[in-house]
Amino acid sequence: MNYDHRAVLVGLQIKQTDDEFYRAMDELELLAKTASVETVLKAVQRLDSPVRATYIGSGKLTEIKAAAADLDADTVIFDQQLTPMQFKNLNEALGVEVLDRTGLILRIFSDQARTREARLQVEHANLQYVLPRLAGMWTHFGRQAGSSGSMSNRGVGETQIELDRRHIERRMAELERELKAIERERATQRERRLRSELPKVALVGYTNAGKSTLMNRLLELSLSPSEVKREEKKVHVKDALFVTLDTTVRKIEPPSGHPFLLSDTVGFINELPASLVKAFRSTLEEVKYADILLQVVDISDPMHDVCEKVTEDTLREIGAAALPMIIVCNKLDKAEDPGLTAKRVRNKVYISADKNEGIDLLLEAIEDEIANMRKECALLLPYDKGSLLHRLQENGDVVSSEYRPDGVLVKAVVRKEYIKYLKSFMVEE
Ligand SMILES: Nc1nc2c(ncn2[C@@H]2O[C@H](COP(=O)(O)OP(=O)(O)OP(=O)(O)O)[C@@H](O)[C@H]2O)c(=O)[nH]1
Ligand SMILES: [Mg+2]
Structure with missing residues (x-):
């Protein structure tokens, strides 16, 4: 290298x-x-x-x-x-x-930073960090420019610092305005996603734990072989920290089991600098709109307990600590204990995303959590409610349907919180 x-x-x-x-x-x-x-x-x-x-x-x-x-x-x-x-x-x-x-x-x-939002967020965090340190930086640049940093230069430095400061403050205000606009756009997109009845699963965890690798593994289940080869829907994976900085959402359609939306986002780190937490707040907060969290832990890291604690603290900070969570112990192939194999213990699953081991067990765990948030019901949908039937079908919620003179008798498994909107169509079987 x-x-x-x-x-x-x-x-x-x-x-x-x-x-x-x-x-x-x-x-x-x-x-x-x-x-x-x-x-x-x-x-x-x-x-x-x-x-x-x-x-x-x-x-x-x-x-x-x-x-x-x-x-x-x-x-x-x-x-x-x-x-x-x-x-x-x-x-x-x-x-x-x-x-x-x-x-x-x-x-x-x-x-x-690749996306526009990530770039603006980083620039804001950078300026916030630089602002109180301008004096120190001026020393450095002053010296680089060949000046001795002697008394006679001090006045020049201070004027420069004052100019820089004003310039930075103006730029920060501009960035804040732009970021607010992006955040509004994001809220609209999110609303659209919330309206879709698909369960939302979010990958969270320490940086470099293997979140994006796992996303790609799960994504492969829903792609045709030619799509897998093209790789265009896949997310970037690398042995480095903070490879992922923005949120990607993909629809996953497991061969058996309910489809869901999966999001991959920025990883956490111990003592994430305050300016970055502030700048990335809206990206981080996306997580709290999920139905289920997959906390990816690198169990080959001897200090993975620390990482888990950092993840849990961060989730608490952004108001996502109470969500149902599956702990995904990843990098099984690299773990110190050679006796460890792919397995599932309640909501904890041992896998290797890289070697494609234990993914089926993870899907089972996800499926169980999805089942937990849904309930079966029987509905009689009048023929003028075709769009509702269409939506239930699209989300894979329909178990059976039977066309009757007064409407379609549908047996469906729907999200528990959605039941109240369907009350008027519910029938005894
Ligand atoms: N040995 C082994 N390596 C893995 C496994 N899963 C992921 N990796 C490697 O771990 C590194 C980080 O993987 P990523 O998927 O980019 O991790 P991430 O959590 O998305 O990281 P950031 O986006 O940077 O926060 C890459 O080099 C992967 O190839 C695994 O099961 N076993
Ligand atoms: Mg990543």
């Missing part, structure tokens, strides 16, 4: 256990890799609390500066979000580009 940058990663271990801390450092390395940054050194410091002005102690700072020079690193990445003051001081002290975890995640989001 060719990298664009070389970086020293700096971690500050405060309260975390070693396991938690090193997992977070590994994740930071994977984030860096996703952003095309090669990790040349992971430096660690243990302190009771971060140093207010410089995050790490001055001895460590000198050490890192020397290491960066020795190893030819052009970037130093810190494991937590730095305060604007820390950011400015570290920029001045280190003389190479300084990034914190938030800045790194923002960079990945910028690289991966």
Whole structure:
């Protein structure tokens, strides 16, 4: 792999256990890799609390500066979000580009954003992050431009910062207006989907857990062989973080079983930066309109418990914690325990999306949840209610129908909350 940058990663271990801390450092390395940054050194410091002005102690700072020079690193990445003051001081002290975890995640989001909405959301999050850090960035760019950052240059820098600030604020207001308009469009689309009686199933989970891979597997069930080959309906899969940033919805028609709508969306991560949560709120919130959640967990990750907790916390934050959920333990083929095979234990299913194992068990679990939300009833539909019959048929809800002089006697399985609208057509069998 060719990298664009070389970086020293700096971690500050405060309260975390070693396991938690090193997992977070590994994740930071994977984030860096996703952003095309090669990790040349992971430096660690243990302190009771971060140093207010410089995050790490001055001895460590000198050490890192020397290491960066020795190893030819052009970037130093810190494991937590730095305060604007820390950011400015570290920029001045280190003389190479300084990034914190938030800045790194923002960079990945910028690289991966494809749709217009995702691009606008990322730009907004970026500007929000940049605004209080302008002073620190000016130090950096000022130096890059060859100025010494001496007193005589300070005035120029400050005028520039003020101009930049006003420009950024204007752009942010513009972005907010555009995003509101897109959100309205999305609400209309959503309403259309809600009106469709198809059950809505949403993939959720930590980034890189295999959500998009699973979506493609399920999608293949509904495609003809030539469509499978063309791949155009499939979603993008990659061993990197935040490959998916927007929501894709596809209709899935299992060979046996009820059709449903499946959505794939942005993954979660521990301590998702606040500016991104805000910017991606409407994308994230899509999840709460689902009927059933599929929480995809990478069980080959030794710390997958942490990921599950992060997912559950995030779901609570967006008001989706009470929805029926199936836990999909994915990457079975890579799991440490070799005795583990595809199986289903109530609402927990062990699968390998990549190796196509256990998908049938997952479909059964989905089918059971769908059955839970539906109820069988007998209806006598007058002949002028043809469109209603058509809709029931289209959604695969009709079990049997019999044409009678006074209308069509239909046995159908419909969503429980829909029953109240059908009351007037209901008959005893
Ligand atoms: N070994 C193994 N790898 C898998 C499995 N499922 C997915 N992967 C791999 O895991 C990586 C991430 O898969 P994605 O489907 O892109 O994951 P995602 O959850 O959509 O990730 P983001 O969209 O980036 O949040 C890819 O390299 C997949 O090939 C599996 O069952 N076994
Ligand atoms: Mg994905």
